[in-house]
Amino acid sequence: AQHYGISREDVTLGRILGEGFFGEVYEGIYTTPKGERVNVAVKTCKKDCSPENKDKFLSEAVLMKKLDHPHIVKLIGIAEEEPTWIIMELYPYGELGQYLEQNKPCLAVPTLILYALQISKALAYLEAINCVHRDIAVRNILVASPECVKLGDFGLSRYIEDEEYYKASVTRLPIKWMSPESINFRRFTTASDVWMFAVCMWEILSYGKQPFFWLENKDVIGVLERGDRLPKPDLCPPVLYTLMTRCWDYDPSERPKFKDLVCSLSDIYLMEKELAKEQERNNRHRPPKIMEPPSFQEPPPKPSRPRYKPPPQSNLLAPKLQFQVPEGLCASSPTLTSPIEYQSPANSLHTPPLNRHNVFKRHSMREEDFLRPSSREEAQKLWEMERLKMRQVLDKQQKQMVEDYQWLRQEEKALVMTLLLSLTDGVAEFTGPPQKPPRFGAQSIHPAPTANLDRTDDTVYSNVMDLVRAVLQLKNEISLLPPEGYILVVKNVGLSLRKLIGSVDEILPILPAASRTEIEGTQKLLNKDLADLINKMRLAQQNAVTSLSEECKRQMLTASHTLAVDAKNLLDAVDQAKVQANLVKLCLE
Template structure:
């Protein structure tokens, strides 16, 4: 080695390396301490256990560097005939522990290193032979330890096993002899069978099980030396094996014999090595209990040196005397090796700020079930930021805190420009060098981005112990906190605008080949009420060659992560897509965290079983469909961000047009007197594990009513939306169809009958019907029909109904006598009916379905059960207008309308009953409440079927559409009921109760829409 300074790379057992700058005075112990210091081991324990192993890259020649000598001296001896760059310096644990459990309590990082060293030796050493069954078990234990969050069911998916084989490599877990002897199909079967036995083990449990299994075939606490001989007889064959270990001390084994005790470390007083003829060596020991020196002859002088230095190291570690026993040729005092001040690596290595694979103690870095983040290890990278002088920055009030320090509001004085309000992330003053470099790494990532919806970096302050990141200030803070505090005042359009801005920011990251790895509402900042920006790039990483990134350290947000990221620590742009979908869910839920109350290790099990997050209220169906695609288990089935941005832009534009359309429909002066239809709820198939209820935007009164309902304020809001309550005050069925009793508020005068309702106003455009299934048959939009009474005054309200307008009193609908002209026909009980040509949506054509005890529809063809039928029912069970009334034109039409209105009233009352009782009833009574709604709806549909047969086919279309929507609504109510029962007595109970209420109210409102459709069809038939 030259007289100047040179650099060597010291390789760890996991393949990583650490650069160390050498000079001629640096000893081996200094190199060991320099590397161990950066591994964050216990420096009082670890340095005595490690040494440097030198191996030639091509020829396999190897040496242990001896403590107590300089590196230059030994390199001059060992590498004189070969260039230095052909040698590989490796950090290895030389002194093995007495028990792994004791080492774990002393130094968890060294314990982890010891396990990795044993695992590496097992995988690469062909002399360690185990049977195939044991090899599979050992590999599964390492799989369980390495992928600690992966459930057993994950490996059952072929795509996951293929990912494990292609992207990570089975050779990291299983011996090459096993992989070459088994077919992949048989190996996968054996792995699945064995892995399920270790699913509940912790990381430490996996390691101890691994040691226990492997120790049956190979000693993990002993080092052996072959081709030796005990005694001073130079003519004896070198056929003895010497064993050195903390438990056995010194033992030897003759060829074909048993192991015998040779000496105890505590009795050894002096050790030296000497050379013999023919390049052989010998180790001479003075043992207190022996009358003469104990001699061990070795095949080579190098082996003698290695054996002597190893015995000396064990003597210093496992005896009360920590001083060296080396003498003679090997004499050199190194019992208290000095730290030569050269621990630090090159300047380039220091800028990288490497946090090593073994840098986190398993005993001190655990996480609680409520944490958003779980511990996952990962390396750090070089960070460089634009320098800002400390004099240019003034810290003001503290506005938050982070992993490395506090976040302050401040002011930047850039010199030539006006002062700028900024956010300043500060690093803790007592942070280590590695911690400061890791803190600055976020700035290095932020510097690469320039986008209107990504927080801007101004620069970095790095002066002595003061380290800060100066970035753009978001005055309104985190999006999640903003949504929680202001969510009730934020419109759906603004939420969609936030999502669109986020998607555009992610398109920018995708183009830069970066993964964010922490997309969540807490990492989005609100600069103005209309603008959000992506922030917190502490976990962001660049993708090598545009492929993927595998994390090995750090805390990661498990509940937001894709399954391949949890299972295999694999991050791609498509894993960010999954997180983006979860972030969209947070935004539409106005700040609610995903999987609240569920432990991190339980989340992946739910995902593997197909469970996903429920549909937030007010979420447009196309957006939730996009979120479902983002949550596809297979990454290749997820959309890219450029496609996501386009889809979100379309959804945003559609919602803007819909809001504009709704605003134009609203009467400019008088309050609304009609109950406009809402879009039917969207839900995917129930097997996907979603709860979904879709509600469109309503006018202000409707929004207030819905908000109170969904927030649980059932006692502070009317049971009916304002518009339907107004509608039922205008027209309500009477229990006495031919008698009209004046209201107490009419002074005994009879209310004049209203004029016949007009047809739908031509200014009102049609309302499209939302597609309810993945590939439904084409549905033609149907029109909204408004019943108007012209200039006639509406019937007066009873005092009870008048009081129901107040939000402080729950509404109780009392039958109000209708105008005398609205006469009720003969009402009969609904009877069986046989389906024919027309069918409702979601009802099979081959038979009618009725409500079973479990809440499902069942076929009732030929049965005696009632059913919700198609468009044509048998004449025996019709409930409709009698033959005489048909001949009377408008009177018959009015009777048909009155008949349907009475049934709609019954449906609304059943929904009111469900709304009042659901929060007070046990889950097993939900079915009876839903059956009440179903029975009332069945009567309504029977009545509509009877009327349908009396009008021309050309007038059926609008009625058919309304029937299909109502039938689908009831199916959604059943699904919501089942979800509420399933999640009873859990943290989600209230959420699913609200979803059930929302589904029930959709049934009530769309029953009113069916009434409007019947009225419109009757008018159209009369005009024709």
């Protein structure tokens, strides 16, 4: 075992770094037995400290002796003679809170998530050895390097051993970081550490802001019990904020474990890191912006469309706007101006000569395409040409929209038909709409038919149909249900699957041995399908308030469809085994 006793003569104290609960914290240099000089932080205990407080002070060192993790501050040793010192590694970048504030411009979101991931790994380690930290905050995290942070300050930490929770007796508690049960009952568990860790993540994504800085300590519990939580930081990815809100569940048993948080944060970190790389590649390959000549950078102001009226013929045009083409003649204008409203330059008295650099140009037109009418008749022709061109474009777009809509409707119906035909052969209430005439060149879909057997007292068949109904109910209701309602339709699918597998188990012993392997394999596959559906449901619930919501629901529907198809495959396997064993009669209809 490592020896932690250190002679006071081997430690040289420097400046004061801060003040702890029991005494000052110094910067120092420790000279190892090999002569190496190591920068250290020295926690001291006041000389007039009571024996009880001295024991509490040393309890941090006793705990840290047993900890060995790359993201937990390392204990160097203990000087036990009066005054007692605890010597730990000193990290050059200081506390994470100050580091975030000072380096905000150069800290990208993936780096912030990396810090959260590293601390979650340290806390998962503590979770595994039944240790609660009780003071997880950026002020207690040290920055070892720009890519590495370490959890420290174990002064409030305790082993919970076989007890379910540790009840605090001290009053120096960080209220704004604490869970409701910790504030109300001084109850501390791994679940309350999960709450605090989510608050710490909020601090990190807010670049060191204090949580609930707008509230007094006494008001925090009322806000939490009302259901309010810390708002999403501006740069926080929605999926990460959803994870935070799960950690802030009022019910401690509903909060995730640290081992699960490590997995979730790893996925989020990789996703954000890849997104940042993609943005960097796009910025690198973006063509340089071409600046226009100064004389064309700012076109003259365009009159408001609804209230535009041509000026009287006796009025002069604005000095900077020598001549303006009516808006109806502009190539990208959505509305067409009548030629009656057009004022010919010939009728504008005292109009200065036309200057090509003063002509108002649309960026959508090239110089050679820019036509300048010289008379009322020419303006009439231009207006007619523009109107005809616009009409053709609109007609073409409208035709394309109609064709696209019809195609989407046909594809949607074809997908529904495929699902229903492949899952519900022989069930009248699940037949789809009448078959449409096949499109030219399209291949008709022929799902594998279910055997035409006598279904009297066929429990496997009826249970497969019940499962299909449950899947179709999920498909129809998923877009209408709130996230907490997903579990009801998925539970219905699970109960139907349990009945189906039970009915198959009942007849399995009387089926041919050669067929049982395939049937049992399909049963295992169905259980895997259900587990996949449940995972997709949880993912959809977690991302209900994020931009991934629709994609997660789509994956959930895909998983349910796979389960239903495998249920039909199980029915086919059972039917085939029954036919081989002469246990069924063919339907003579």
